[in-house]
Amino acid sequence: MSDETPVAVRLTGIGKRFPGVIANDDVNLTVHPGTVHAVVGENGAGKSTLMKILYGVQAPDSGTIEVEGNQVSFSSPADAIDVGIGMVFQHFQLADNFTVLENIVLGAEKLHGTGERARRRIRELASAYGFAINPDALVEHLGVGARQRVEILKVLYRGARIIILDEPTAVLVPQEVDELFDNLRELKAEGLTVIFISHKLDEVLKVADEITVIRRGTTVDTVVPADVTARDLATLMVGSELPSPATEVSTVTDQVLLEVSGVGLVDPHGGRDLLTDIRFTIHRGEVLGIAGVEGNGQSELVEVIMGIRHSPAGTIRLAGREISDESTTRRRETGIGYIPEDRHRHGLLLDSPLWENRILGHQTRPPCSRRGFIDRAGARADTERIVTSYDVRTPGIDTHARALSGGNQQKLIVGREMSGDPVLLIAAHPTRGVDVGAQAAIWDHIKTARRKGLAVLLISADLDELIGLSDRIAVMLRGALVGEVDPRTVTPTQLGSAMTGAEVPA
Amino acid sequence: MIRVRSMLMTMAAPILAVALAVLITTVVLLAAGDPVGRVWGTIFSEPRPRNIVNIINSGSVLYLSALAAAVGFRMGLFNIGVDGQYRIAAFAAAYVAGQAWVPGILNIALAILTAMLVGAMWAGIAGLLKVTRGISEVISTIMLNAIATALVAWMLRSVAVPGSNNITTTPIPESSRVPGMALIPGAHNEIYGFVFLAVAAGLFYWVLLSRTRFGFNLRATGASESAAVASGIDTKKMILAAMLISGAVAGLVGMPLLFGDSYSYGVTFQPGLGFAGIAVALLGRNHPVGIAFGALLFAFLNEQANALQLQAGVSAEIVKVMQGITVLSVVIAYEVVRRANRAAEQRRVAAELARARAEATEVTG
The missing domain is CATH 3.40.50.300 (P-loop containing nucleotide triphosphate hydrolases)
Incomplete structure (x- = not known):
């Protein structure tokens, strides 16, 4: 797309560091208005951090944010809402014992009050974007898909023109995903901009107009769905071939x-x-x-x-x-x-060293214990074995479990649970x-x-x-x-x- | 190298905390217009031999009390009831020993067993209430403290030696007293023979907590109850067991005093040791060696403060202020150190990942 169209969001050179970890580094992202723009990357690639920066939850260490042509800086989500950015989090933030209306106006009472005016506004929004929702239904009676629509309505009610959805399909079954995508197309048709974060490539290819890939905290490419396959995207995401879960020949016995x-x-x-x-x-x-x-x-x-x-x-x-x-x-x-x-x-004692975590669930068995006493040498040696043969990336077995990444914690658990036949x-x-x-x-x-x-x-x-x-x-x-x-x-x-x-x- | 650094940081925390406590106490003294120099001069003067004996003696009692609290802390139980447990246990032991049903050393053993059993039972009430009815051990042990106070006062009346102004249990016969040890030259008072009881309890605590399966289960339950359950630990049983052990150790608190000093339980038996023990356990970070240092520091401050009124015209209570501030600042200091260590560890893991990644690229590239 050309540079003459005013962009909805432009991020330039965004960087964000946490102690010891670079979450984002030189991230560049251009989102055009009236499009669904997907941001994909594997878990831990830095997608969520980036969106938190765009929504004002965290401040970037470097780089600039432009919204609709104006350079902005956010010190809180309220600033982001003011310029028309809204975010729907992966975990819904709804009060179950409130109605849809009450949930939507909560914290935004000044806009249209809490009564009939608010109800009318919600009905308008719902019909404009094709959301079937009853403002007076109790949230606890709603299904997951409907709750998500309430979250989106909440954001629209606050006047958002740019909506960020963080892994919106993670909690949905395939049918609900299709409904969500219909809603997104409606939003797009009405001129709103959607930024859609996901790691599910098939879905992204179905709904997005443009796709930006993040790998290890930095943007590696922006592509158009017509030009790529899921396999290409995966390769961009991991930097290598994507593994597949499919098993080999059956090993089922009758025992x-x-x-x-x-x-x-x-x-x-x-x-x-x-x-x-x-x-x-x-x-x-x-x-x-x-x-x-x-x-x-x-x-x-x-x-x-x-x-x-x-x-x-x-x-x-x-x-x-x-x-x-x-x-x-x-x-x-x-x-x-x-x-x-x-x-x-x-699965873990987060503030205990890896070798003590090896003992957990195996307190009564060698090599972890003998006659009621903990066998430290045995447990430590066996932890070394797990770290080596299950490729747990850690500086050593005295490192606390909390310090490891999710994948390495899980590999340790798998190694432990496969011990002892x-x-x-x-x-x-x-x-x-x-x-x-x-x-x-x-x-x-x-x-x-x-x-x-x-x-x-x-x-x-x-x-x-x-x-x-x-x-x-x-x-x-x-x-x-x-x-x-x-x-x-x-x-x-x-x-x-x-x-x-x-x-x-x- | 890494371990040395983290150990240094751990040591830095209590030292910083004591320094901070001295500083704040100085401000308090200045605000009150008290002679700051003379107060610190008195407290930090070299203790005389007699004082050293007293410091070791009261340190050993504090140590036992802190161990009792620490057993609970290690699994996230807040046993506030050490105070009531040691008093009711000491009363029971004094009564049993005073009756002299068995001779000499057997009498001592019987009394200690009684103390541990009674302490464990008293704490066990709170444990049972928590396991069966979900009642917070904090609330129940506080209430049991009050009940223990009243119960002991009432029972003391009914068993007290008649005809004396001093209401006490029957004194322990000479043959069942634990002789002191004249270890410090120049002191005419003696170190309690039962100092070894504190050392033994410390060793037992260390082996139990860090070497046995039971100790592992106890610490695991304290670290994460949900993970403990998933690993197969019966957490209810652990709660009860931890309260019983905590109470049994609390039962020992009064023993050095009973067998080495007062030889009977009376209205003047030293109160408040249970609460001091909680502070010492916090100061020593529930570690048997750390608690020993904490107990000696508190005993040192208490002993040196005795001279304050005479030397500086300041109430000895100022030392309590200082002890309180020490505990507060040590808790903060440990948290600061813990966070610093955690951040350092995350940097090392990140470095490790980066290294592995670099190697992987070298191989493929």
Whole structure:
């Protein structure tokens, strides 16, 4: 595009340093008005920092920001809102017990009051941009897609002409993604500018007019979707070939390692049952994937198998032994490796050195302990082994877990959980929030585990990962397994429909 | 090299904190118009042999009290109740030892066992309430302190030696007293024989916390309860166990005084040791050696302050002000050092990543 059109946003030479880390370095970005401009890059590439700078949350150390031809500098988001920039964060910031109207006017009462005038304005906005939304609905009754529309309306209500969306599709199933993209096209048609941050390349190619790629904190290229494929973008993003989760030939045997039958779980707060009559088996050398929108009982299922929560009914058998009444420690000793979904809360002692983290979950077994005493030498030596063979990038095993990047923390956890000859590996969102390099490594480790004859229970929100790694996929909805799909034939869209309760494809 | 630097920074924190406390106390003294030079001259004068003995003796008692609090701190439990636990335990032990049901050294062993059991039970009440009913141990131990005070006063009345103005339990027989040690030349008072009890408790604490599986589970629960649960630790059991151990150690606090000084429990038995212990544990960062330094520093200040009224005409309470400021500034100093260490560590990790990356490019490029 030519320079005669006034640009919506122009960033020049933006740099931002944190202690020891360069988050952004010489970032240049030009966004034209009335377009959807995607900013892509792998996790940790510096996309979020850049957007925080553009929204006034953080001040850049160097470089300039121009909005609609005027150079600006923000000391807070309020300054950014004043020049017409709005941001929708990945994690929604809505009060559940308020209505849509109340959430939208909250903090912007001066614009159109809180009553009929505000309601009229919201209706105008909603119909202008094709958002089907009732201003008086309670937010707690809304689905994820609708909540996101409320967030966007909130930003529009405050007069934003440039809207930043941070990973808006991360929480959506494919159908909702399509709806969101329709909304974005409406916004564009009305002359608004959308900056769309993502690392999902197919989506970006579908919706963006221009794509800027960020790698290791700096902008490497800006391209037009017509000229590139997802593969080209990936190469730009990582600087090398993109790995794929797809597994090799089947290693499934007929020997059952995990057998769950009739397991349930009652909501301690009196809501509907968290789990109802769950039954499935996993064989030696098999990966069973669990697909489902988050919050449909996946975490609870894992906790029941681990013995953290207790099912009032049903049985769990591991390698032929009934473990339903055993403690978490006994189950781990029997051979469960567990990669938890939230590694910071459940997988690590962040302020302890790596070698102490090696002991966690293995307190009762060599090489970590002997007869009630911690075997420091044994634990340290084995941590060295994990660091080397799982390629954990760290200055040493006395480094605190907190200092490592997400990918390296996860590699340490995978290495630890694969120690001590497990027969079952439970992997909950194993590659969430890790960089592409670590993602490929973790996929490899899961494939290796399968080849070595482990039973693997894989829970993931990344449908490509689920389809690529699993031998079978069970769909979970409202605490029950509602069907099974064949990963060799199912598409992400079909899987997405099944997850929201539509007919399960045969 | 890295470890040496981080150790130096750790040592720097308490030294800076004491310096800051001296500075602020000086300001307080100046504001009150007190003779600053004479106050510091008195406090920082060389202690006489007699004072050295007193410092070691009261230091050992403070040390036990701080260990009791530190056991709880290491797993995120705030046992405010050491004060009540040591008093009720000391009373029970004094009563048992005074009855002399068994002779000599056996009597001592029985009394110590009683003290530990009673201390553990008293703390265990708070532990049980927390595990079964989710009641904060801070609230329950504070209340148990008040109950312990009243209970001991009431029981003391019913068992006190009749006909005496001094209300005490029956004195421990000569054969069951722990003789002192004349270790400091020139002092005619003696160091408690039970100083070794403090040393033994310190060793036990160190081995338990940093060498055993139980200690690992305890620290892991303190560092992250959710991660501890996922790793298979029964955190409820750990809460109860930690409170019981904390209470048992608290039970030992009164023993050096009982067997080396007063030989009975009476209304004049030294109060307030539990709260001083919390401050000393904070000062020593829950580390057995750090606590030892903290306990000796507090004992030193208390002892030297005794002469303030005579030498400088200033109330000895000024030392309490200084101790309070020391604890506050040490907490701040540790936090500053912790953040500095964390930032330094992140820089090292970033450097490591950059190096690995450079190597990778060399290989491919």
